[in-house]
Amino acid sequence: MDAVTLYTIPGCVQCNASTRALEKAGIEYATVDLSKNPRALKMLLTMGYQQAPVIITDTDHWTGFRPDKIELLADRKNSELGLASGAGTAIGIEGIQ
Secondary structure (H helix, E strand, O other), rough: OEEEEEEEEOOOOOHHHHHHHHOOOOOOEEEEOOOOHHHHHHHHHOOOOOOOOOEEEEOEEEEOHHHHHHHHHHHHHHHHHHOOOOOOEEEEEOOOO
C-alpha cells in the first residue's frame, strides 16, 4: 500500500473533507500542517501547487478534495488485502508564510 501524506492548512474545508474520506476508507496517512512547516510549503509551491489540500502517495499526487482518487486508493488497498471494493475544489496556500 502506498504511503499517503495529506498536506493541510487551518480552516480548510476541503482538507477536512479529505481527512474524513481517508479515515472512512480506512487509509492510513500522515498529516502535515503547511502553516507550521515552511519547508513542506516551499516543496509544494516548487511542485506547482498553490491550493490545499495536497495529497501525495508513492505513485500519485493531487490537490483538492478528490473522492475519486481516495476511492482508487481504497480499492487498491482492499485489492491488496483481498477485500471487495468500497464504495474538488481547493483553497489557496500561496499566502501562508
